[in-house]
Amino acid sequence: MALLDVKNLSITFGGLHAVDDFNLSVEKGQLYGLIGPNGAGKTTVFNLLTGVYKPTSGKILLDGNDITGHKSAEINRDGIARTFQNIRLFHQLSVVDNVKAALHGSFGYSTFEAMFHVGRYASTEKELREKALSILRVFGLDTVSEILSSNLPYGQQRKLEIARAMATGPKLLLLDEPAAGMNPNETAELMETISLIRDRFDMTILLIEHDMKLVSGICEAVTVLNFGKVLSEGNTKEVLSDPEVIRAYLGDDE
C-alpha cells in the first residue's frame, strides 16, 4: 500500500479548476517529484495536502487513513510536514528556537510549569535543546544555533525550514521549490541534504521543483501537472523525455 494516496482531488476557485481530478500515489521511502509549468497548480496541490485549502472533491489517504478535510495543524500531527515556496521562518526567533517550536508536539509540560519554571520545566527544556541541536547538526546548522533565523544566509534559511519540518517527525515531507533562488553550488549541496534525509530517516519525500537537474538527479518518479491536470506520470527519465511534457514546458515561459 502506498504511503500517500490521492484520489480524484479537485478544487475550484470561483469557477476556475485550479486542480482537476488529481491522482497521485507515493510509496514509502520514495523521492517523488511534482513538476509542471508555472501556474499549473503544484503549490495548490501542496496546500490541499496540508489542509491550507479544503478540496472541492476527492480523497487524501495517508498510510491508509483518510485525512481529507483535516486542518493544517491536525495534518501535521497526522504525519505530513512541509516547507514553503516563499520561506516562512519564525524570523524573530533564533535558529534553535525555530526547531524547538517544531518539537512542540513531542515534549510537554503544563502552562503552570511554563510560568514558574518549576517541575518538568528544566529537564524537558534540556532534552528539548539537545534534540533540537541534534537535528540542526544533520543540516550543519548547529554552529549557528543562536543566530536570529532572519539573519541566516538564504541557503541556510531553506535548510532550516527543512530541519524545522523534520523536527515534527513526519511520515511524509513536502518540499516546495527547495532550490528556488539557489546558485548551482547551493543546489548541489541541497541535493545531497535531501538524499541524506531520505536515507538516514527513511523518509518519504514529495517535492515541487523547477530545476530539472535536481529532479532528474534525485527523484525516482515524477508527476507532471499542467493546467491543474495530470499530464504524465511515472519513472523520471521516461516522463522527462515524453514529447508532450517537453511541449508543455517549451510552450511556457519557463
Next chain:
Amino acid sequence: MMSFFTSLVNGLSLGSIYAIIALGYTMVYGIAKMLNFAHGDFIMVGCYIIFVFSSGLGLPPVLAILLAVVLCTVLGVTTERIAYRPLRNAASPLAVLITAIGVSYFLENMALLIFGADTKSFTSVVPWSGLSLFNGELMIQGITIITIGISLLILAVLQLFVHKTKEGQAMLAVSQDRGAAMLMGIDVNKTITLTFAIGSALAAVAGALLASAYPSLTPYTGAMPGIKAFVAAVLGGIGSIPGAMIGGLVLGIIEILSRTYISSQLADAIVFGILVVVLIVRPAGILGKNIQEKV
C-alpha cells in the same frame, strides 16, 4: 409614533455626520494604510476655526466654514508630511499609530492652551429653523436636513471622483498595491497627500455640522465622534466609500434610537456591541472584501 420618526430623523442626521467623518477615515486608512487617530481632532480644530471666525470675528458662516476647510486641509497635509510620512516604511506599523496618538494629544492640548477647558457654545451655521410637518407633530430642524443633504452630496462627488478621474484611479491603485502603483508611474506621495487633504477637508465640514447640531465645543469634542466614525468605517467595510456611508448611518440611527428607547448610558455600549456582532458575522465589515493570505 411621531417621536419614533423624530428619533429616526435625528439618527439619520447624526449618522450622516459620522458618515462624512468615516469617509475621510476610510480613505486615509485604505490608501495610506494607517489608522489616523488624530482624525477626530481635525474635526475639533475645524469647529474652533469656525467658532473664531464666525462667533469671534463675525464673518458670515459660509466664509468661516470655507476658511476652516482650507485650514484643516493645510493641517492634514502638513501633519502627514511632518509626522506620518517619515514613518511610512517603519519596521512596525505601530510606529505611525503611536505618532498619530501623539498628534492627537498635541492638537487637544494646543486647543486647551488657546481656548481653555471650558465649553464654548457654538452658534449654528445654519440659520434655517427647519420644517414642521403633520401639524407640528414632526419637527425637522434645518441643520438636520442640510446635514443629510450634504452627506449625500459628498458621497456622490467622492464616488465620481474616485471612479471617473485620473487622481481617483491613482488612489484606487495605491490602495490595492502601493508597490505596483509606484511601478506604474503613479506618484504615491502625491496621492497620499491628496487623500489626507480630502479627509481633512471632510473633517472640517463634519465639524461645522456636528457643532451646529450639538453646539458645545471643548478640546475633546472630536475624539469620540472620531472613534465612532472609525467604528462606522470598519462596520461598513474599511476602504469602501459606500460602506463608510452605510456604516455611519447605521451607527447614528442605532445610537439615537438606543438613547431614546433603551438607556442613554448604555447607548455607546450598544453601538460598540453592534460592531462586534457585525464583525463576528462578517469579519471584513458589511461591504468589505475578505482578503486571504496567499500561501
Next chain:
Amino acid sequence: MMKNRFNISKNSAGRMTTYIIVIAAWAILEIMLHTGLMSSHMEGLLVPMTYYAIVAVGLNLCVGILGELSLGHAGFMCVGAFSGAIFSMLTVGKMPDGLRYVLALVIGVLISAIAGFLIGIPVLRLNGDYLAIVTLAFGEIIKNIINALYLGVDSKGLHLSFESLTALNLEPDGQILINGAMGVTGTPHDSNFTIAVILLLLSLVIVQNFIDSMDGRAVMSIRDNRIAAESIGIPVTKYKMLAFTISAAIAGMAGVIFSHNIATLQSTSQYFGYNVSIMILVYVVLGGIGSIRGSVIAAAILYLLPELLRGLNKYRMLIYSIVLIAVMIINWAPGAIEKRTVFFDRIRKGIKNGAA
C-alpha cells in the same frame, strides 16, 4: 542585515536584571519615602505608576509576544477593579485583611481572565486593525455597562439593575455595592507601594518565564508566521487564547490594586476609557515591542514625566506630545535610522583616525 529591534530577554540572566532593576528602584523610592525626601504629591504617584507598569507588562504579552494589537486593556483592568472591590466590600471585617486582599486579587484575576477568554473567542478570529478596533469596542462596552450598573446585596442575595438605585428594591439594611455612575465607595485602602511592587515582580516572573518556555515559543511562532506555525502542528487558536487570557488577567490584577488604592471607584473614561488603553500602549511601544523590561521602565518614566513637568503646568501635556512624536520619528523612521547610523559611523571613524 536587519538589526533585531525586538530585544527579548531570553536567558535567566536577562530576567534577573529586570528583577534587580525593579527591586533597586523600589528600595531607592522607599528610602526617599521614609527619609522625607519625597513630596506627598510624588508619594501618591508610586502605586499608580506600579499598576500601570503591570498592565504594560500584560499588554506587551499581547502586543509584543502574541503580536496582536489590543486597545481594550483598560476594560480588563476595569473588570478586575470592580470584581476585586465588590469582593472586598462583601467580606470586609469578616476575615483578616491580608487574606481578604489576597482573595480579592485572586477573584479579580480570575474574573478578568474569564472576561479575556470570552472576549478572545470572537476577537482573536479577526486580523490586525480589526482586532484593535474590536478590543477598543469591548473596552468601551465594559466601561459603559459597569457605569450604568446598580448592584446591591441584602439578606435575599444580590440585586441588579440598570435603571436606578431604587429599582434594586433593597431591604433597609441592604448594602449598596455599585451605585451606578457614582461607582463603588468605601473599598478598603489596602494597596501600598510595596505590595504593588511585589505584584509587579510576580507579573514579571510569569510573563518572562512564559516567553522562555514551550508555550511562549508557540505563541511567538504564531506571531512570526501563523501559517508556518500551523504547518508544524501548533494549535493556533489555543495559544492565542492562552496568551490573550493571561494578558487580560494581568491587567485585571492591576485593576484590583487600583480599586484598593482609591476612595471612590468609578467606571469613567478617565480611569478605564480607551484613552487609558492607548496610554499604556504608548508605554509598551516606547519601551520596545516585545521587551518586557522596557515596558516597565517606559511605564515608570512616562507616567512620572507629565507629573514631573507639573512646574510647566499648562505646557506639560503639549511638551509630552511633542516628545512622543519626536521620539517615534527618531527611533523608527527608516530615514532617521539611516542618518543616525551614518553619523555614528563617522564619529567612530573620527575616533579611530584621531587615535591613529
